[in-house]
Amino acid sequence: MQEIHRQINDWYSANARDLPWRRPGVTGWAVMVSEFMLQQTPVVRVQPVWEEWMRRWPRPQDLAAEPLSEALKAWGRLGYPRRAMRLHAAAIEITTEYNGIVPETEERLRTLPGVGEYTAAAIACFAYGQRTVVVDTNIRRVHARLFGAMALPEPNPRASEFARARQVQPEDTETANRWNISVMELGALICTARSPQCEACPVFEHCAWIKAGQPAPHYVPKGQAWKGTDRQVRGAIMAVLREHEEPVRRETFLADLARQEHAKFVALGKLEAPLEQRERALAGLLRDGLTIDDAAGVRLPS
Known part of the structure; x- marks a missing residue:
């Protein structure tokens, strides 16, 4: 170690x-x-x-x-x-x-x-410089390959991963802190999820995944959808509100956006989000406290 x-x-x-x-x-x-x-x-x-x-x-x-x-x-x-x-x-x-x-x-x-x-x-x-055990997605992936012979960590963090992170951490505080950021950077630049550059890895000869023959992942990662989702519509609505100093009437977001001239409204209109999706996105933004809807219209919270 x-x-x-x-x-x-x-x-x-x-x-x-x-x-x-x-x-x-x-x-x-x-x-x-x-x-x-x-x-x-x-x-x-x-x-x-x-x-x-x-x-x-x-x-x-x-x-x-x-x-x-x-x-x-x-x-x-x-x-x-x-x-x-x-x-x-x-x-x-x-x-x-x-x-x-x-x-x-x-x-x-x-x-x-x-x-x-x-x-x-x-x-x-x-x-x-506090001695802590830092475990992010990149660190989990490096640990899974280097110590666990797995192509990818489990889809959701497990207690066993945090236990292993504590176990493999250096004893010296300064070295341990450098280890946290070093492993994170290795996962971000070399030991990536899709195209790991194993030939450039400083611990290639120690890697359990390499020794095991680089077995395939035991599950198919699901990328987070964006196009056509409520998240995309919410983001487009927020973009409109960031550009407007004055409140925007709620009906404007729910009307025919093709008639709007402002660039951000045009971008929202191009999503072709149905009325019920725009209503749902607006309701979610209100519920999360990211917007306010009052007599003057919809606006960012003050």
Whole structure:
């Protein structure tokens, strides 16, 4: 195990991407924002939004002072806008309960809106050097192949995976923290889900999956649908509201969108979403607190 630790950590030192939230001196808030944005969203889409976000709101109290609508607008097309809502709520709590400083421990981090087991462990480790066990999708996949001889991890995380992650982690805290990010990066760049570059892997000779003959996955991964889904329609409605300072009458979303001239309405119309789907998408956005529908019309929450 010590040899595996050394090889993967050395590989990371030589091959890690230069991402702004990994640079020396970044704040806990900078790391926290990156972890929220990176949930189910690739780095290439996150980085420009993160950079603009940190320019505008370099501290939690800066975001907390703004209405939620501004956070939702700045979130742009990252998707899953409830993350923006929860990050805004977390900024308020950090400002009021922690004097504007992101907590350092997993226990306290988990009390914040939108912060689960993984996010708490990642922030504590990457921002504050706390000894934690970080387990994301990339790490689960590397562990499944390297130690479990499986092409892919189970569809849903299991307790046994977290137990294995604790078992294989280096004893030294500094080495363990580097291991967390190194394995994650290996999964993102080399040990990918669809096209692993095994010939470039620093632990090729140790990999249980390679030794087993690279058996096929024991299930067929199901990609998350987007085209034609309620999520796509919700995103198109949010895009309209981000572009309008004034509320939009509910009837406008439910009418014949082909007559609308605004580019965002045209984009929504091109989806050809039936009336009942647009009604369902609007109802979901209202239920989630991402929009408000009052006498003036539909708008982002203030």
